[in-house]
Amino acid sequence: MSPAAGAALGAEDLARLLDAEGVLLFASDGQDLTIADMWPTHPSAGSLRLPVGFGVTGLVARNGSPVLLVEDSPRNALHRQLLRLEPHQTVARMCVPLRGLEECVVGVLAAHRSTERPFVEDDVARVEPYASVIGLRLHAERLWRAVNQHRTERDRLIKQAISAQEAERRRIAFDLHDGVTTALASMSFHLSAADLTVSELAAASDMTTPVLERARAELVSARELADLAYNQTRAAISGLHSLVLDDLGLVAALESLVQTATAGQDGSAIELLVDPAAALDGIPDHAAAALYRIAQEALANAVKHAEADRVVLSVRRVGDSIVLGCADDGKGFDPADRRTARALDADGTQHFGLSSIAERCALIEASLRIESVPGRGTTLLVELPL
Structure with missing residues (x-):
């Protein structure tokens, strides 16, 4: 199998390649290690979280150097359960860093088998080409998840921004409707009443003076302006919301x-x-x-x-x-x-x-x-x- 095939290589294939009893592929988010793939499978695999920098697997994720252990006994109870270890049972382990772009450690390949057949440097050399390809795949998946998370957050913020804009438009429209248009309608009514009063004064005095005519003309102009302002405000309200x-x-x-x-x-x-x-x-x-x-x-x-x-x-x-x-x-x-x-x-x-x-x-x-x-x-x- 060529290293290029590592893009599709899974834990079961790696176990076969290494003649291991089991393989766990850990993915790192920079803080914790979680299982991306494992063989043999286990229903509790998704629950295991190992802190980066702690334990053998965590140290490999931190310093990026492979580790061979002739005899190891993991302390994490769930980790032991996934390795199918009995109480006090030990196991031979090999932990190899998975590197992504710019040599960034994005995960760990952890293989295990009986202490009677410990891993050697040749096993590390055999798996490293595949580890490089798997690391790039994990890094690509991590970047893809980050992009999707940013996209989801961006979409949420856009929805909130547009909703906030529409809510503000609605508020302004209601304020104009309840305040300005009401005042303009009332102004137009009072101007009409004033025009009627001037007309009654002219009729009562049985004469039309230039002053009264000018007053009526100003009142008519003011009422027309009030009506125009009212209509324009109504149009603005319709445009706002x-x-x-x-x-x-x-x-x-x-x-x-x-x-x-x-x-x-x-x-x-x-x-x-x-x-x-x-x-x-x-x-x-x-x-x-x-x-x-x-x-x-x-x-x-x-x-x-x-x-x-x-x-x-x-x-x-x-x-x-x-x-x-x-x-x-x-x-x-x-x-x-x-x-x-x-x-x-x-x-x-x-x-x-x-x-x-x-x-x-x-x-x-x-x-x-x-x-x-x-x-x-x-x-x-x-x-x-x-």
Whole structure:
């Protein structure tokens, strides 16, 4: 058997190679040693933990030097049980370090057999090539576990961050609704009452003076401004938080978004296309919130800046992914000029829409593709793997 075969070599193969009665392959996390594989197998193998630096196996894991013991009697009761040792029974042992990248010790190969046949240096030389390959495999597995742990933690933090953002938006929206809009509605009512009072004064005096006319004009202007502020605040509340998204899900929220955008402007025709056969359920709440914000920003960009006659917002399922699209027939742009997604208009105004979309896509690990040609519109596609 060649050393390259060590990638698939297990404890049973090593026992056969060494003519050993048993082999334990320990993996190290830097603090403790746990069994990655053993032969003969034992149901309690997963319970054994040996501290790095203590005992023969732990010392090999610490100093990286192989050890041959003609006669040994492990003190750990579970360790003795796994070696199938009777009370006071001794055993010949060989412990060889398993090295990963940069000579890092990532485990220990421990073989045992009768004291009548102790291990020798030739056994160490025979097993070391395989130990090197097994060490690399253990190191790769350890790195993979670490990556998965970091990924899981990252996903958890992203969910918390998006949920916190949505909660803050919800709080601000409710504060505006309960405070500012109520005050503006009350202001409009009082201004209307004041206008009526001025009209009654003019009627009672049976004459219209320039002062009263100016007062009425100012009251009318103030009421119009109050109504405008009220409507703009209501629009801001709708933009900050979607109750439809909370209650009915992403598709219903997008339908509401399109209806609001259509009612709020007289230029572009906006439509939503949803594949009726697509199963769009099962999208995590934080991902649905991010997709909704992306659609909101993309639609705002198309309506405000593209000068388009038609805007199409779409959502569909493609394999194991959700694809959100926003296409318009507007003036388009040169993607090379906006690669930073923070282009400056001629008047010096900065727009962060594309940057915001790119950042949200990065958060939920969705791919973003933007295709645009000056004079021929823009297409934005976001693909979210589920």
